[in-house]
Amino acid sequence: MLAFLTSQIRMPALAALLFVAPQLAAEDIGDAKAGTEVWEHCSACHQIGQGATSGIGPHLNGIFGRAAGGLEGFDYSKGLIREGNNGLVWSLDKLDAYLENPKALVSDTRMSFDGLETKKERDDILAFLRQFSDNPQNIPEAPPTARTHEIVLPPEVLAIVGDSEYGEYLASECTTCHQIDGANEGIPSITHWPQEDFVVAMHAYKVKVRPHPVMQMMAGRLTDEEIAALAAYFEKLE
């Protein structure tokens, strides 16, 4: 439902963005300072920060990106070990679901906690917890630290007329790797493609039909308008 709502408001918002000052495209998880108060619900069983050790519950340093039941030496419930074996890794969304209702996610968890119903409380405690896991500045592969908006647009994508001026701006990201003069050394040329081919290829990356991870990532956050804009720009590039 939330993703549906954001998709509805995304188009007019984007149109407005073209003419105003820089806008923020992602949201911080929550207020980490406020999260220190929420932490009081947790601190009877869990430790966090320098020198934290496991007690009744496992210590929560490095919880983001850790597999469920994954801290060596801690005696987990069968449920957490099972979910870990099933591939559950603690991400923002998974932790959010677990904190909202622990037993809904892991039915036989031993964490005796009713859950945090208020979204703000969950956001704040998650922001607090995130400070004690790897920082992407130092470990670039560390899990994300913010939420971005899921973008889902109507299917008439091929009919969109691309704004090549916008495309030129967006293209600066492409030209970090793809050379503007069409050179083809290790990374393919993307200049002078027919617009439709370009749009189809980019959407194929976006939905991960094409396999290349860098391109999946780059295409994954482009809107249909942005893809059309890039296609318009690169086709007509001199």
Next chain:
Amino acid sequence: MPLNRRTFMVKGVAAATVLSAPHVRADNHAGKPKVVVIGGGAGGATAARYIAKDSKGEIDVILVEPSRMYYTCFFSNLYIGGFRELSSIGHSYGGLTKGGVNVVHDWAVGVDRAAKTVSLAGGAVLNYDRLVLSPGIDFVDGAVPGWDVTSQNKMPHAYKAGSQSELLKAQVESMPQGGTFAMVAPPNPFRCPPGPYERISMVAHVLKETNPTAKIIIADPKPKFSKMALFQEGWADNYSGMVDWIGEEFGGGNVEVNADEMTLSIDGEVTKVDVCNVIPAMKAGRICELAGITEGNWAPVHAATMQSRVDENIHVLGDASAQGDMPKSGFSANSQAKVCAMAVRGALTGSKVFPAKFSNTCWSLIDTDNGVKVGATYEATDEKIAKVDGFISSTGEDAALRKATFEESVGWYAGITADMFGS
């Protein structure tokens, strides 16, 4: 004509440029907004080029960079490993000049934020409407006991590319058979998170060919590092028994060096070494401190525009900035520079400003045709540049994929250097 500060400064610039750099155009477009960019690396060169290119002559852009030939830090490890010539990572500024950037080869030695001027070592004073600082890194004094910059000719850092890279490569190649190469790795945050470990891979590659009984030790103050599983797998598979990583847990952060004796002490145990690559803790390039825009070691910025949190007329790019989640890398600086260029043009000429988007990929070479990568996309939040998505190579990938990843990195190098320096 009344001689106020502004007209004086403009004349001062014109006179100084005539004296110090004859090829620089006289700066007499008094009506145009002026941007001064300090530092001609991945952040500064890209910002200067994009502002000049996209403003189509509406903004005067001056780039201040002491070196006439810039050696990229990225791929300098490949030079040490014998995969690139040094000349192939050197770039001159002719393309930027052709692109309308006024390139001044001098040191920036002061910033007067009230007057909005930059003073250069050669005596010139430059006015700016917006100042872009992209000076890269300097080292924290006293970070490694026993080492200071005067030790760098015996114990090179090789973390600014060029003569330091040449020295380290020569030292590795002249190690005695069975000798010891040591690295003192830096604490977080530092330029190029996988860089020290790619360097270890490149040194191991050279030693495997020429000096297979040699040893490599790394004293590291950190408990873990980027692509750790990939590097450790690579070292075990390709350089078995050669590399000994001593992390925080085993005293890797408790080191002292003696450049005259060529010794390294790790947690009290002194070892005689043949090469000692000391990579000290880092801070923003000194001009940021001189401009008074640092907090701690770095210069904090607003994510959406890369504007300093201390002075809205100054933007800080790349390694020197404290921006949030992006690693300090050439790719990051290049990405931030484009956001900055757009914000600067928007402020000075009223051009469209689009939402900030940032990305980074770090490729590393483990051995011949064995490349890995880690990358992410980032967006601006109120607090910082935040990571929103990413990927990393997997352990156990097949040789064809690793070869393709390496070839991709070679293509990227050609792409980003063309994007930075023009052609």
